[in-house]
Amino acid sequence: IFRVKKIPNPPLKISEKTAFGTLEMKQHEARNITTIGVDNSGFEFNAPFKVTGFILYAVINGMGQEFVCQGNQLTPQARQAISKLKPGGKLYIENIKVEAPDGPREFPMMKIMVR
Numbered sequence: 396i397f398r399v400k401k402i403p404n405p406p407l408k409i410s411e412k413t414a415f416g417t418l419e420m421k422q423h424e425a426r427n428i429t430t431i432g433v434d435n436s437g438f439e440f441n442a443p444f445k446v447t448g449f450i451l452y453a454v455i456n457g458m459g460q461e462f463v464c465q466g467n468q469l470t471p472q473a474r475q476a477i478s479k480l481k482p483g484g485k486l487y488i489e490n491i492k493v494e495a496p497d498g499p500r501e502f503p504m505m506k507i508m509v510r
Contacts, residue, residue, distance in 0.1 A: 402442050402496060407488070407505050408434040417506045425480050425509045430467045431488060445494045452487040455479050484509040 406413040410424050413434040433444040446467035453460045453476045462473035469477070477486065486509075491502035 402438075404493075404495075404500065404502055405433050405435040405437065405442075405444060407491070407502065408432040409488075409505070409507065414505070416503070417508065419508050419510055422480060422482055422509055425484070425486065425507060426478050428477060428486075428507075429469055429474065431464075431469075431491070432467055433493060442496050444496075446491065447494050447499075448490070448492040449488050450490045451477075452489060453477055453480070454485040454487075455481070456484075480509050482509055 406415050409418060409431055410420065410428050412418055412420065431446050431449055433446060435442050435444055448465050451462045451464055451469060451473045453462070453473070455476060460476050462470050462476065464470050464473060480486070486507040488505040488507070491505070493500045493502055
């Protein structure tokens with residue numbers, strides 16, 4: 396008898412940092428975000444995960460802006476908005492759609508706090 400378990404969600408990878416839930420970044424790191432990825436380096440076997448879309452919500456100077464991104468790339472408008480981030484700014488990455496080896500999944504929200 397074999398038991399097959401679902402492959403767990405790996406952490407998200409943003410600007411060479413991996414995390415679940417909340418991530419703190421320096422201002423220059425946050426301003427240089429261009430892609431959202433998945434870090435499956437901790438798996439004992441090759442399990443490809445691919446980000447297929449997400450919503451980036453940026454809070455800059457107290458104002459919120461929402462950007463719908465396709466694939467794993469930020470849109471030019473999203474990159475322009477985060478280039479204005481200052482310490483205390485926040486980014487929320489929501490509705491993270493990922494193609495996993497066993498089918499599509501939605502990952503939990505990621506919060507990025509700029510210090």
